[in-house]
Amino acid sequence: MTLDFQGRTVAISGAAIGFGRTIATQFAAAGARVFGCDILDPPADLPPGIEIARVDLLDRAAGAAWIAAVEARAGGAVDILVCNAGGVAGQASKPLEEVSDADWDRVVDINLNAAFTLCRAAAPAMKRAGGGAIVTVTSGAALQASLTGVQAYCAAKHAMLGLTRQLAHELGPHGIRVNSVAPGFVRTNPATERQWAAYGPERQRQLVEGIALKRLGTADEIAKAVLFFASDLASFVTGQVLSVDGGK
Numbered sequence: 001m002t003l004d005f006q007g008r009t010v011a012i013s014g015a016a017i018g019f020g021r022t023i024a025t026q027f028a029a030a031g032a033r034v035f036g037c038d039i040l041d042p043p044a045d046l047p048p049g050i051e052i053a054r055v056d057l058l059d060r061a062a063g064a065a066w067i068a069a070v071e072a073r074a075g076g077a078v079d080i081l082v083c084n085a086g087g088v089a090g091q092a093s094k095p096l097e098e099v100s101d102a103d104w105d106r107v108v109d110i111n112l113n114a115a116f117t118l119c120r121a122a123a124p125a126m127k128r129a130g131g132g133a134i135v136t137v138t139s140g141a142a143l144q145a146s147l148t149g150v151q152a153y154c155a156a157k158h159a160m161l162g163l164t165r166q167l168a169h170e171l172g173p174h175g176i177r178v179n180s181v182a183p184g185f186v187r188t189n190p191a192t193e194r195q196w197a198a199y200g201p202e203r204q205r206q207l208v209e210g211i212a213l214k215r216l217g218t219a220d221e222i223a224k225a226v227l228f229f230a231s232d233l234a235s236f237v238t239g240q241v242l243s244v245d246g247g248k
């Protein structure tokens with residue numbers, strides 16, 4: 001089955017690389033007009049139908065201004081908002097007493113606070129339009145301890161899931177659905193390559209052995225779950241989290 005997003009405006013945070021880029025590519029292939037933002041420069045080889053703006057979501061005003069700019073370019077509401085930007089900001093596991101305020105704040109800012117900012121900015125026009133869909137990209141770390149060992153990452157992803165569930169109830173009466181995709185570990189970018197290499201062969205083997213399907217997933221498989229939640233196939237689904245992790 002092919003999903004059709006013709007005429008839909010999609011806004012995706014963190015769209016330059018990794019899951020965000022793949023999600024953008026799948027929405028564009030399904031006919032959507034796709035706007036992304038990222039702290040990184042847009043890649044030169046983006047497929048047609050995708051525009052990426054340089055935005056640092058640590059700056060909440062810049063995040064809100066990006067949503068306003070997308071609405072102005074699209075001539076109306078964002079129909080589908082994907083809060084994908086996040087990650088561990090280059091941090092690795094360290095003892096709690098060694099985590100600085102700046103380390104903690106940065107991870108909470110790019111995951112939880114960025115999602116809050118973008119939802120808050122996009123919701124008014126969605127309400128006026130009478131509907132919309134928001135998908136947050138959380139993690140297995142939203143449901144249990146994180147493989148990364150980064151305390152702020154686990155806490156922020158749990159909180160993003162709380163935001164998802166709360167907004168589903170607040171925005172449901174306006175026809176706006178809010179759901180979350182919780183990916184398992186996927187090798188998507190230099191940071192996850194470093195994480196994978198740091199595990200070493202024995203822990204890599206154990207990680208794959210602990211997955212029911214006995215393999216790591218792909219960015220394509222994560223993106224498909226996002227498109228499902230955004231589509232009419234999920235028209236009566238809200239406040240839910242879908243683990244896309246090969247079965248834990």
Ligand SMILES: NC(=O)c1ccc[n+]([C@@H]2O[C@H](COP(=O)([O-])OP(=O)(O)OC[C@H]3O[C@@H](n4cnc5c(N)ncnc54)[C@H](O)[C@@H]3O)[C@@H](O)[C@H]2O)c1
Nearest residue numbers: 014017018019038039056057058084085086087139185186
């Ligand atoms: N790859 C995995 O194994 C995995 C597993 C579970 C969840 N996730 C989550 O999926 C999402 C995408 O992860 P990924 O692995 O594809 O890439 P990633 O974690 O490297 O980063 C996501 C994107 O967010 C962007 N970003 C970071 N800080 C930003 C800022 N201040 N302003 C704007 N954009 C910013 C990055 O440039 C990148 O494009 C993240 O939220 C991540 O936490 C990833």
